Amino acid sequence: xxxxxxxxxxxxxxxxxxxxxxxxxxxxxxxxxxxxxxxxxxxxxxxxxxxxxxxxxxxxxxxxxxxxxxxxxxxxxxxxxxxxxxxxxxxxxxxxxxxxxxxxxxxxxxxxxxxxxxxxxxxxxxxxxxxxxxxxxxxxxxxxxxxxxxxxxxxxxxxxxxxxxxxxxxxxxxxxxxxxxxxxxxxxxxxxxxxxxxxxxxxxxxxxxxxxxxxxxxxxxxxxxxxxxxxxxxxxxxxxxxxxxxxxxxxxxxxxxxxxxxxxxxxxxxxxxxxxxxxxxxxxxxxxxxxxxxxxxxxxxxxxxxxxxxxxxxxxxxxxxxxxxxxxxxxxxxxxxxxxxxxxxxxxxxxxxxxxxxxxxxxxxxxxxxxxxxxxxxxxxxxxxxxxxxxxxxxxxxxxxxxxxxxxxxxxxxxxxxxxxx
Numbered sequence: 046x047x048x049x050x051x052x053x054x055x056x057x058x059x060x061x062x063x064x065x066x067x068x069x070x071x072x073x074x075x076x077x078x079x080x081x082x083x084x085x086x087x088x089x090x091x092x093x094x095x096x097x098x099x100x101x102x103x104x105x106x107x108x109x110x111x112x113x114x115x116x117x118x119x120x121x122x123x124x125x126x127x128x129x130x131x132x133x134x135x136x137x138x139x140x141x142x143x144x145x146x147x148x149x150x151x152x153x154x155x156x157x158x159x160x161x162x163x164x165x166x167x168x169x170x171x172x173x174x175x176x177x178x179x180x181x182x183x184x185x186x187x188x189x190x191x192x193x194x195x196x197x198x199x200x201x202x203x204x205x206x207x208x209x210x211x212x213x214x215x216x217x218x219x220x221x222x223x224x225x226x227x228x229x230x231x232x233x234x235x236x237x238x239x240x241x242x243x244x245x246x247x248x249x250x251x252x253x254x255x256x257x258x259x260x261x262x263x264x265x266x267x268x269x270x271x272x273x274x275x276x277x278x279x280x281x282x283x284x285x286x287x288x289x290x291x292x293x294x295x296x297x298x299x300x301x302x303x304x305x306x307x308x309x310x311x312x313x314x315x316x317x318x319x320x321x322x323x324x325x326x327x328x329x330x331x332x333x334x335x336x337x338x339x340x341x342x343x344x345x346x347x348x349x350x351x352x353x354x355x356x357x358x359x360x361x362x363x364x365x366x367x368x369x370x371x372x373x374x375x376x377x378x379x380x381x382x383x384x385x386x387x388x389x390x391x392x393x394x395x396x397x398x399x400x401x402x403x404x405x406x407x408x409x410x411x412x413x414x415x416x417x418x419x420x421x422x423x424x425x426x427x428x429x430x431x432x433x434x435x436x437x438x439x440x441x442x443x444x445x446x447x448x449x450x451x452x453x454x455x456x457x458x459x460x461x462x463x464x465x466x467x
Contacts, residue, residue, distance in 0.1 A: 072115025075467035077128075077180045079107040081348065085365050086455040088441060090358025091351040093135050101350040101364075105133035107186070107461065108179060111144065120154040124166075130201065131348040147201055159211045165200075166267055168208035168219050170251030171285045172311035173269035174331055174377060176202050181270035181428050183327065183381050183399045184418050185435035185459040189345050190377045190403055191311065193337055193370045197241045198225035198292065202268075204249060210264055217264065218254040225249050225289060235296045238409060239305055239338025239372070244291035255283030255313075272317060274383055274395070274427045275325035279317045286310040293338035305338035325383040327399075333375040342371035342409040350457075360442040360449050365457050367439040368414050373407035383424070397422040412451035414440055433461040 084102045091098055112126035127144035150164025162168050167176040174191035189195055192202060206223025225248075228241045235242070258280040262269075273279070292307035313331035320326070335341075346366030354363035361367050381399035388394050398421045405414035420435030437457040442449050 072113060073467055074113050075110075075465070076112070077108070077110040077463070077465045079109070079180070079461060079463045081105045081107045081133075081185075082460040083348075083350065083457065085350040085457045087351055087364055088354065088359050088361045088366060088455065089443075090355030091363050092353035092355070093351050095353065097355075098351065101135070103133050103135065103350060105131065105348055107131065107348055109144075110147070110180070112148070117151075122152045123150075124152070125149050133348055133350070135350060135352050147203060158213050159209060160264070162208040162210060163206075165203050165205050166208065167202040167204070168210060168267045169199075169202065169204065169221050169223075169287070170219060170253040171287045171309055172253060172313050172331055172333060173255070173283060173315065174311075174313065174333075175251075175253075175285075175287075176267050176269060178266070178268035178270045180463065180465060181268070181272065183271040183379055183397070183422070184401050184420060185433050185437070185461050186347050188377060188401065188403060189347075189369045190375045190405070191331070191333055191370075193307070193309075193335060193341075193343060194225070194241075194289075194292075195343075195345065197228050198247075198249075198289070200226055206249070212261065212264065215257050215261070216254060217257060217262065218252070219264075220252045221250065223249040225292070235294050235302060237295060237297075237340070239293040239295050239341035241292065242294035242304065244304065247289065247291045249287065249289040251285065251287030253283060253285030255281045257281045259318075269315075270428075271329070271379065272325075272327045272381055272383070272397070274397075274424065275317070275319040275385075276427075277317065278319065279315060281315045283313045283315075284311065293341055295339055307338070308336045310334055323385055325385075327381040327383070328379070330378040331376070333377065335370065335372055335375070337372045340372060340409040342368050342407055345369040357444075359452075360444055361439075365437075365439065365455075367416060368405065368407060368410060368442060369403075369416075371405070371407040371409055373405060373409075375406075376402075376404040378402050381422075392425075395422075395424040397424060409449060410442060410451075411448045412440075412442070414442075414451070416440065428463070429465045431463050433459070433463070435459050435461070 108130040110128035114124040126148035150166040153161045177187045204223035208221045210219040260277040289307040291304040293305045311333040316328045344362045344366040349364040351364030379401040383397040385395040401418040403416045418437045423432040443452045
């Protein structure tokens with residue numbers, strides 16, 4: 046039995062034990078599932094199982110979660126969550142992979158203004174989009190503009206560390222001190238452009254504070270929703286930073302290795318109001334500045350539809366990857382309009398057309414990176430049960446001598462179903 050299967054067994058036994066011994070102490074068991082049906086126009090040079098392909102269609106499990114949370118005492122809570130991402134037919138490495146441990150932390154209320162969090166969690170600073178909710182989204186997927194360390198020096202946004210969080214009147218804050226995860230040594234390839242490295246004594250510190258003019262958002266989850274579907278009336282302004290020592294490295298002309306700290310700061314705004322017509326407007330905007338080392342850039346392709354590429358064909362790499370985050374400036378925003386109505390069964394449902402936009406001005410690229418997604422959510426029961434149809438438009442960059450230029454755009458269509466239980 047491998048480690049992950051042992052972990053799943055322990056998790057199930059723990060759930061049964063909690064049910065037997067909980068008595069009057071509250072706890073809850075919950076789960077989430079996102080399923081995709083997708084058509085992808087692939088990046089130039091993409092291959093699937095060694096064969097060159099121009100497009101791909103597939104069915105996949107984008108992500109799933111199984112968790113338990115509850116109270117050990119009046120002021121002490123626990124949270125354990127398992128899950129995984131990107132179970133698709135072309136990623137043969139995940140064909141038989143069991144759940145992995147995502148969250149395992151405790152929360153202790155020091156007083157009414159201060160809570161201590163310890164363990165593996167996603168209470169990170171910088172911006173609400175550094176730990177975006179994947180199950181309270183407005184589109185087919187989250188955005189990675191605020192998550193440059195994704196699955197390199199963090200684990201699905203999570204870190205091992207200690208956080209302080211709280212609310213004082215209309216002010217909400219969180220502060221984190223954490224240890225970065227180690228990067229797979231086989232993937233560390235240093236050159237003139239910054240890339241991730243390992244440092245035994247590296248440390249991550251970050252903070253985020255926001256002022257909430259209208260309703261207050263809950264601090265129960267580390268993850269920030271993209272929309273509340275009108276359940277809250279919100280107008281928030283936030284700012285934050287992070288600093289991570291010796292995060293990336295380069296090699297200079299003399300062949301010496303140089304290390305670089307990661308420094309970022311952000312400003313963001315979130316607005317959601319329900320008007321007299323019953324329609325709910327949702328809007329957000331964020332400015333993010335990353336300094337992750339000279340010419341640092343990351344191509345990210347969520348739930349990648351290809352498993353190989355001819356690297357010289359495009360700068361993007363395989364499948365649906367594109368330059369998502371890097372040293373430079375990012376503008377990120379989304380807008381949505383929820384239109385509620387009753388279906389022919391008399392059930393309250395809703396349509397929510399939306400638009401998401403990212404503009405990246407990255408040091409490594411000679412042209413702006415412009416990505417967008419538009420689509421519509423059909424809400425059967427808010428975030429508990431919804432169908433999303435979305436189209437993503439991503440830029441393709443090519444190397445032209447010493448220049449990395451935008452050449453054209455490719456598309457991706459996703460039909461997603463999401464269900465949650467608790």
